Amino acid sequence: MIITCDMAMDLVSLYKDGLASEDSKSAVKQHLKICPDCRKFYAQYGSQKPFNKVNIYDAPSFDLSDKYSVLAKHMRKRHVVSTAAVIAVIAVSVAIGIFGTIKMLDASEN
Ligand SMILES: [Zn+2]
Structure with a gap:
């Protein structure tokens, strides 16, 4: 691939x-x-970032869930980015819709 x-x-x-x-x-x-x-x-x-590595892998409380918290953190970061992108697209669509409606109303009044 x-x-x-x-x-x-x-x-x-x-x-x-x-x-x-x-x-x-x-x-x-x-x-x-x-x-x-x-x-x-x-x-x-x-x-x-050796500090992070030490924290994650050498901490006395290390268990398998720590590994998954790394993955969860990674996924959350991606989720925030994609949510922000969706919000931006919706905001632009709404702005275009409002602008279009105003234009149409202006045109019908004249
Ligand atoms: Zn490359």
Whole structure:
């Protein structure tokens, strides 16, 4: 499967956290073979935030739910972004609708 750099970078976090599916893992591996930029990103990912890594994996209270909280956090972030996009599209549609109605009313009055 061919993936873009953006997709590869999204998947690298799941890959490195051990949460990626087999398909995602193989897609990332394939992409890293052909893309030096993403290889660099992959090599640096995690080392830029050692504090988080230590918190997640070396905390005494570590259990499987911590792994899922990482995934949940990741999903929530995406949910916020997609919700914001939907709200923006709705706002633009409403604005166009109001503008169109005003134009129509103006035209019918003249
Ligand atoms: Zn790439």
